[in-house]
Amino acid sequence: MGFGHIPFDVSHALAGGMLLMSFVLLYQRRVPGLIAALATQGGLLGLAALWQGWAQGAAGLYLTGLIALVAKAVLIPWALSTLVRRLGMHGSVQTALGIGPSMIAGVGLAALALVVALPVAAGGSALAQEDLAVALSVVLLGMLVMIARRNAIGQVVGLMSMENGLILAAVGVQGLPLLIELSTAALLLVLALVAGVFLTGIRERFDSLDVAFLEDHRGERR
Amino acid sequence: MGAILGVNEDSHPPVLILFTCLLAGLVVAGLAGALWPKAGRGVACVCLLAALGFVAIALFGLLRAPSAMVLPIGPPGQALSLVLDPLAAWFLLILGLSAAAASLYALADAAHAAPRVVAGFPLFVAGMALSLLAGDGVTLLLGFEAMSLASWVLVGYGHADAANRQAARLYLCFALLSGLCLAAALALWAASAGGIGLDVLRAAPPDGWRAAVILALVLAGAGSKAGLVPLHGWLPLAHPAAPGHVSALMSSAMVKVAIYVMARLLLDCAGPAQPLWWGVPLLALGAASAVLGALRAALEEDTKVILACSTIENVGLIVAALGLAAIFRAADLGALAALATGAALLHALAHSVFKAGLFLAAAAVLTGAGSRRLDSLGGLIHAMPATAACAGVLAAAAAALPPLSGFAGEWLLVQSLLAGWRIGPLPMQVGLAAAVALVGLAAALAAAAMVRLYGLVFLGRPRGPRSAAAREAPPLARAALIGCAGLTVLIGLAPGPLLRLAEEAVRTAVRQNIADQAQLFLLAPGGGATAYAAPLLALLLAAGIAALYLGMRRYSPAEPVLGPAWGCGFLPAPPELPFGDPLAQPSAAGFGQPLRRMLGSSVLGAREVVTMPEPGDPAPARLEAGFADPVFAGLLAPLAALRDWLADRAERLRDMSLRRCLSLSFGTLVALLALLAWLET
Amino acid sequence: MAAFAALLTQILHLALLLVLAPLLVGVVRWLKARLLGRRGASPLQPWRDMRKLLLKRPIIAESASVVTLAAPYVAVAATVVAALLVPSFTRGMALAPVADLLVLAGCLALARGALALAGMDAGTPFGGLGAAREMAFAALAEPALLLVALCCAILAGSSNIDAIAAVFAEGALGIRVSLALALAALVAVALAENARIPVDNPATHLELTMVHEAMILEASGRHLALWEYQAALALTLWLSLLAAIFVPFGMAPAASGPIGWLVGLAAYAAKIGALALLLAVFESAIAKMRVFRVPEFLGAALLLGLLGALFLFVSTGLL
Incomplete structure (x- = not known):
C-alpha cells in the first residue's frame, strides 16, 4: 500500500486536488470564482468518496459520494449563486487579510497539519498519513478562509470547505458508520439553510454583507 | 610558540621571501606617496607589479605544497608568521587580479589622484595581502586592521562633503567593531588552545559554549566587514564614497578577505567535528543578505550604491554556500560539502572580477559623464562604446546569465542546495527549501538590478546635457575594463579547470575532494546525474547567432533605415528639449516601481505618497516614493541613541572633584592588578 | 550507433521545434477564435506573417543603438539552445546529459535580459515600462521554478530534465499531492514566462496592461519577425517541458529506431495538441488580471512549490 498502486494514487490525487482548491479559495477574490472553486472541491470530494467506496468495497460510501456530488457540487453552489445574483453582488470580496499573507499563513497551516497528522496516524501507511494531513489542511484552510474574508458569503464558503475536509477525513477511514456521515450531511444542509436565511436577513437589514456591521449590534458592551 | 606548519622543511621558502619583498615594496610606495604626492604614477606602477606578483605567488601556492615562514619581527614572545597554503593562495589570486585591475585604472587616473589616495592605496593592498597569508592570529589581526585603517583613510577622501564624512565615520565604527570581535574570538580560542598560531588553533577546535561564542564573534567580526545582514548598513555608504578604483578593490577584494577569515576560522580551523547547527547561521544570514542586497540593488538610484548593494547580495550567496558546506560536512556528506565549498570559491573569484570591472566602469562613467545618478545619465553607449561593451559583459555576468562567470558559481550553489533535502530533521529540510527559493x-x-543599471546608464536617450557630451574613458582605463571583461568571459567558459585549480583549496577548507565533480569541459556534481557544459553552451549560442545572422542576410537583405522613435505615437519633443522629452523615458524610481510595490513595501518599508494640490491650486501634484533599510531604524538608530546616552553619562565625570578623579584612576589600577593576579593563578 | 541515433534525434527534434513553433501559435489562435465563435485565421498565418516581415525594411529609432540590432539574435539563439535541452518525442538525445533544468532557466533568463534591454534601447516610455514589469515578474517566477526543480530533484535524484522524464515515465512514483502542487506552480510560471492570460494578453496592445508587447513596440521588419519567433519558440518549449515532465508517457528512447520515433512523435503531437486546446480554453474562459495582482499570482505559485517540497520531505521521510 503505497505510491504506485492505482487505487491509492487516485484517491491521493483527488485529495490533493481538494487541497489545491482550498488554496484557490484562499487566493480567489471574486465571489463567482469562490463558488466555482467550492463546487469543484465538492465534486472532487464526491469522486473521492465514490472511489473509496469502490476501493474499500463499502456500499455506504457510494451513497456518501452521490450525496456529495449532488449537494456539494451542484445544489449548494447553485443556491449560493442564485443568492448572489439576487443580492446583486458580483464584485470582489473584501479581504481582512491580504492575499499574500493569507497564502503564507495557508502554507504554514498545511505544514502544521503535516507535522501534527504524522504522529497521530503513525500506525497507518505513508499514504494514510498524508491523506489525513491533507484532510486536516483542508479543514484548517477553510477556517482561514472564514477568518480572511470580511464578506458573509466568503465565510459561508469557508465553512462549507471546512466541512468538506471533515468528510474527506471520514471517507478515508475504513468502516465509519453510515449514520455519522448521513447526520453530518444533514447538518450541512441545515447549516446551508441557516446561512442563506442569515445572509438574506443581514442584507435586508444593513444593505451589505460585511459582517463588520454586525458588531455594532452585539449584546454586550465593547 | 611559533606557528609553523610542518610541511616545508625550508624555513625560508623563496616564495614567501618574494611575498615579504612585495609587501615591503608596497609599504615603501605608500610612504613615498605620502611624502611626494606627485609620485602617483610610480606608486600605481608598484601596485600593479605587486598585484601581478601576488597572482604568480597564488598560482605557485595553488599548485605546490604549502610553505611557511617566521618573520623576524612581532610582539614579544610571538613572532609574526606567514603561511601560504592553497586556501590562502586562492584568495590571494582574487586579491591579485582585482588589485591589478584597480592599479591599472589608478595609473590612468594618477595625475589627478589626491595625496591620501596615492598613499593609502598601496597600504590597503598590503594589509589585505598580509591578512590572507597570516600564519597566526596576531598577524591576521595586524593585516586586518591595516586593511581597515587604510581603507578608512581612502573612504574619507571626499571629506569636504558631509555625507562622505558620515560614511567614513560609520565605516570606522564598523571596522572597530569587527576588529574587536575578531580579537575577542581569537583570544578566546587561543586561551583554550594554548597558542595563537593557526595550526595550534586547528589542533584544538572549540566545543560547547565556547564554540557558540566563537561562531557568534567571528560572524560579527568578519560578517560586518563582508557586509552580512544585519551588519551591512555601512557598506552601501562607504564603498561608493571612496574613489573609483578603491571602491572596486573594496567591493571585490576586501569583502573576500572577510570571507576568507570566515572560511579559515569556521571551516578549516574549527574542523569537521562541529555539530549540524554550526552552518545554519551562515546559511540563514547569507540567504537574507542575498535577498536584501539584491532588492536594494534593484531600487537604489546611484550607480555605485547599486553595485555596493549587489556586493551584499553576492557576499550573501558565498556565505550561504560556506554555511551549506559546514552543514553537509556535519551530516557526513563529504562530496556535497566539497561541492558547496567549490561553489563559494568559484563565485568569490567570479564576483571579484566582474564587480571590480563594474566599479571601474562606474568610475569611467563618473569621469566621462560627470554623474553617478541614474537620473542624469542615459544613452552613454553612443559616446562610450568600449566602456558600454565591457560593462555589458560584466553586468550580464553579475546578472548570472550563462555562459558567463556569475552563472557557474550560482549553478553549483543551487545544485548543492537541491541535494540538501537528504539532511536530517524536517525543519532543516524546510529551511533548505526556503533557501532554494531565496x-x-x-x-x-x-x-x-543589472538590466535596470545597464539600461538606464547606457541605453535610451541622455537624461541631461552632461551625459549627452560624455567622453570615452582613457586608454589605460579601457585596458583595465577590457581585462576584467575578458577574464569574466574566461572564468565563465572554464569553470571546470578553475575548480580543479581550487581543488586543494577546497581540500584545505573541508578536507574533501572535488576533483571527480569538475571535468575539463563539464561541471558534473552528484556523480554526473546532471551537468553544466559552459564551453558547449557558448559554442551553441555562437553557432545559433551566426546561423541566424547568415540566414537573415540571405532572406531579409533590406538595410535598416533610421527614423524617429515611434513610442505609440508620442509627439516629437519641443525644440528646447534637444534630447527629447525627459519625462517620456523611464526614470530610476519609475523602473523600480513594480519591484518596490511587490517586495519593497514588506521588506524595505517602501512607500509611495501622492500629494494632490487643492482644486484651483496651480502647484503640480507630487508623487514621492522611497524606502528605508530596516537596519537603520532597527539597529543603527538604537545604537546611536545608546552612544549619545553613554556620552551623556561620561560627561558627568568631568564635573567630579580632583579627589574623586584620582580615586577613579586608583580604583582602575587596583582592579587591573587584581585581574592580573587572578589570571596568573 | 547509439551516438549516431542520439545526434540524429537531436537534429530532428530541433527541426521539429523550429517548424512547429509558429504553427503552434497559429493553432492556439485558431482554437481561441473557434471557441469565441469566429472562423479564425489559418494556423499557417504566423508563418505567413513571418515571411512578410522578413521582406520588409526594418526601421530603427534614431536614439537606438547596436543593442536593438543585436538583441533579437541573442534572444532567439538563447531560446533555441533552451529548446535543444527539452525533450519532445524521444529521450536520450545528444544533449540529454547536459539538459539541466537550471541551465534551461539560465538560457531563458538570457533571452529575457536581451528582450528587456532591447525594450529600453530606444528610450521610449512603454519599452521601459514593459522591461521593468518583465524583470519584476521574473523575480518571482524564477524561485517558483527552482522549487519545482527541487521537487523533481527529490524524486528523480537530479535536476536533469531527461532523467526526470525517465523516472516519471516509469510510473513507480505514482500520483502525488506534491506533484500536483508542483504542476500548478509550473503552469503558473509558464503562463507568466510566455506572457499569456491572465498575466499578459498576447493579443492586445493596450498600453496600460501589457508587458511583453510593450518591449517590442519599436521593433520592425526582421527584428520583429525574430521577436515573434522567439515568443513562439518559448511557448513551444514550455508546453514541451510540461509534457516531458508531467506527461512523460510515449516518449521513445533515442536508440529505439524510426518506428519508436514515429510512435513518440504521435504521442508528442497528441500531448501538445491537448495542451494547446487546454491553453485556448483557459484563455477564453479567464480574464486578464490587473498588473499588480500578478505578484500575488506568482507568489501563490512560489508557495505551492514550497508546499509541494514539504509534502515530498514528509513522504520521502516515511518511505
Whole structure:
C-alpha cells in the first residue's frame, strides 16, 4: 500500500486536488470564482468518496459520494449563486487579510497539519498519513478562509470547505458508520439553510454583507 | 610558540621571501606617496607589479605544497608568521587580479589622484595581502586592521562633503567593531588552545559554549566587514564614497578577505567535528543578505550604491554556500560539502572580477559623464562604446546569465542546495527549501538590478546635457575594463579547470575532494546525474547567432533605415528639449516601481505618497516614493541613541572633584592588578 | 550507433521545434477564435506573417543603438539552445546529459535580459515600462521554478530534465499531492514566462496592461519577425517541458529506431495538441488580471512549490 498502486494514487490525487482548491479559495477574490472553486472541491470530494467506496468495497460510501456530488457540487453552489445574483453582488470580496499573507499563513497551516497528522496516524501507511494531513489542511484552510474574508458569503464558503475536509477525513477511514456521515450531511444542509436565511436577513437589514456591521449590534458592551 | 606548519622543511621558502619583498615594496610606495604626492604614477606602477606578483605567488601556492615562514619581527614572545597554503593562495589570486585591475585604472587616473589616495592605496593592498597569508592570529589581526585603517583613510577622501564624512565615520565604527570581535574570538580560542598560531588553533577546535561564542564573534567580526545582514548598513555608504578604483578593490577584494577569515576560522580551523547547527547561521544570514542586497540593488538610484548593494547580495550567496558546506560536512556528506565549498570559491573569484570591472566602469562613467545618478545619465553607449561593451559583459555576468562567470558559481550553489533535502530533521529540510527559493529570488532580483543599471546608464536617450557630451574613458582605463571583461568571459567558459585549480583549496577548507565533480569541459556534481557544459553552451549560442545572422542576410537583405522613435505615437519633443522629452523615458524610481510595490513595501518599508494640490491650486501634484533599510531604524538608530546616552553619562565625570578623579584612576589600577593576579593563578 | 541515433534525434527534434513553433501559435489562435465563435485565421498565418516581415525594411529609432540590432539574435539563439535541452518525442538525445533544468532557466533568463534591454534601447516610455514589469515578474517566477526543480530533484535524484522524464515515465512514483502542487506552480510560471492570460494578453496592445508587447513596440521588419519567433519558440518549449515532465508517457528512447520515433512523435503531437486546446480554453474562459495582482499570482505559485517540497520531505521521510 503505497505510491504506485492505482487505487491509492487516485484517491491521493483527488485529495490533493481538494487541497489545491482550498488554496484557490484562499487566493480567489471574486465571489463567482469562490463558488466555482467550492463546487469543484465538492465534486472532487464526491469522486473521492465514490472511489473509496469502490476501493474499500463499502456500499455506504457510494451513497456518501452521490450525496456529495449532488449537494456539494451542484445544489449548494447553485443556491449560493442564485443568492448572489439576487443580492446583486458580483464584485470582489473584501479581504481582512491580504492575499499574500493569507497564502503564507495557508502554507504554514498545511505544514502544521503535516507535522501534527504524522504522529497521530503513525500506525497507518505513508499514504494514510498524508491523506489525513491533507484532510486536516483542508479543514484548517477553510477556517482561514472564514477568518480572511470580511464578506458573509466568503465565510459561508469557508465553512462549507471546512466541512468538506471533515468528510474527506471520514471517507478515508475504513468502516465509519453510515449514520455519522448521513447526520453530518444533514447538518450541512441545515447549516446551508441557516446561512442563506442569515445572509438574506443581514442584507435586508444593513444593505451589505460585511459582517463588520454586525458588531455594532452585539449584546454586550465593547 | 611559533606557528609553523610542518610541511616545508625550508624555513625560508623563496616564495614567501618574494611575498615579504612585495609587501615591503608596497609599504615603501605608500610612504613615498605620502611624502611626494606627485609620485602617483610610480606608486600605481608598484601596485600593479605587486598585484601581478601576488597572482604568480597564488598560482605557485595553488599548485605546490604549502610553505611557511617566521618573520623576524612581532610582539614579544610571538613572532609574526606567514603561511601560504592553497586556501590562502586562492584568495590571494582574487586579491591579485582585482588589485591589478584597480592599479591599472589608478595609473590612468594618477595625475589627478589626491595625496591620501596615492598613499593609502598601496597600504590597503598590503594589509589585505598580509591578512590572507597570516600564519597566526596576531598577524591576521595586524593585516586586518591595516586593511581597515587604510581603507578608512581612502573612504574619507571626499571629506569636504558631509555625507562622505558620515560614511567614513560609520565605516570606522564598523571596522572597530569587527576588529574587536575578531580579537575577542581569537583570544578566546587561543586561551583554550594554548597558542595563537593557526595550526595550534586547528589542533584544538572549540566545543560547547565556547564554540557558540566563537561562531557568534567571528560572524560579527568578519560578517560586518563582508557586509552580512544585519551588519551591512555601512557598506552601501562607504564603498561608493571612496574613489573609483578603491571602491572596486573594496567591493571585490576586501569583502573576500572577510570571507576568507570566515572560511579559515569556521571551516578549516574549527574542523569537521562541529555539530549540524554550526552552518545554519551562515546559511540563514547569507540567504537574507542575498535577498536584501539584491532588492536594494534593484531600487537604489546611484550607480555605485547599486553595485555596493549587489556586493551584499553576492557576499550573501558565498556565505550561504560556506554555511551549506559546514552543514553537509556535519551530516557526513563529504562530496556535497566539497561541492558547496567549490561553489563559494568559484563565485568569490567570479564576483571579484566582474564587480571590480563594474566599479571601474562606474568610475569611467563618473569621469566621462560627470554623474553617478541614474537620473542624469542615459544613452552613454553612443559616446562610450568600449566602456558600454565591457560593462555589458560584466553586468550580464553579475546578472548570472550563462555562459558567463556569475552563472557557474550560482549553478553549483543551487545544485548543492537541491541535494540538501537528504539532511536530517524536517525543519532543516524546510529551511533548505526556503533557501532554494531565496537564492532564486536573489538571482532574479540581481538580474533585474543589472538590466535596470545597464539600461538606464547606457541605453535610451541622455537624461541631461552632461551625459549627452560624455567622453570615452582613457586608454589605460579601457585596458583595465577590457581585462576584467575578458577574464569574466574566461572564468565563465572554464569553470571546470578553475575548480580543479581550487581543488586543494577546497581540500584545505573541508578536507574533501572535488576533483571527480569538475571535468575539463563539464561541471558534473552528484556523480554526473546532471551537468553544466559552459564551453558547449557558448559554442551553441555562437553557432545559433551566426546561423541566424547568415540566414537573415540571405532572406531579409533590406538595410535598416533610421527614423524617429515611434513610442505609440508620442509627439516629437519641443525644440528646447534637444534630447527629447525627459519625462517620456523611464526614470530610476519609475523602473523600480513594480519591484518596490511587490517586495519593497514588506521588506524595505517602501512607500509611495501622492500629494494632490487643492482644486484651483496651480502647484503640480507630487508623487514621492522611497524606502528605508530596516537596519537603520532597527539597529543603527538604537545604537546611536545608546552612544549619545553613554556620552551623556561620561560627561558627568568631568564635573567630579580632583579627589574623586584620582580615586577613579586608583580604583582602575587596583582592579587591573587584581585581574592580573587572578589570571596568573 | 547509439551516438549516431542520439545526434540524429537531436537534429530532428530541433527541426521539429523550429517548424512547429509558429504553427503552434497559429493553432492556439485558431482554437481561441473557434471557441469565441469566429472562423479564425489559418494556423499557417504566423508563418505567413513571418515571411512578410522578413521582406520588409526594418526601421530603427534614431536614439537606438547596436543593442536593438543585436538583441533579437541573442534572444532567439538563447531560446533555441533552451529548446535543444527539452525533450519532445524521444529521450536520450545528444544533449540529454547536459539538459539541466537550471541551465534551461539560465538560457531563458538570457533571452529575457536581451528582450528587456532591447525594450529600453530606444528610450521610449512603454519599452521601459514593459522591461521593468518583465524583470519584476521574473523575480518571482524564477524561485517558483527552482522549487519545482527541487521537487523533481527529490524524486528523480537530479535536476536533469531527461532523467526526470525517465523516472516519471516509469510510473513507480505514482500520483502525488506534491506533484500536483508542483504542476500548478509550473503552469503558473509558464503562463507568466510566455506572457499569456491572465498575466499578459498576447493579443492586445493596450498600453496600460501589457508587458511583453510593450518591449517590442519599436521593433520592425526582421527584428520583429525574430521577436515573434522567439515568443513562439518559448511557448513551444514550455508546453514541451510540461509534457516531458508531467506527461512523460510515449516518449521513445533515442536508440529505439524510426518506428519508436514515429510512435513518440504521435504521442508528442497528441500531448501538445491537448495542451494547446487546454491553453485556448483557459484563455477564453479567464480574464486578464490587473498588473499588480500578478505578484500575488506568482507568489501563490512560489508557495505551492514550497508546499509541494514539504509534502515530498514528509513522504520521502516515511518511505
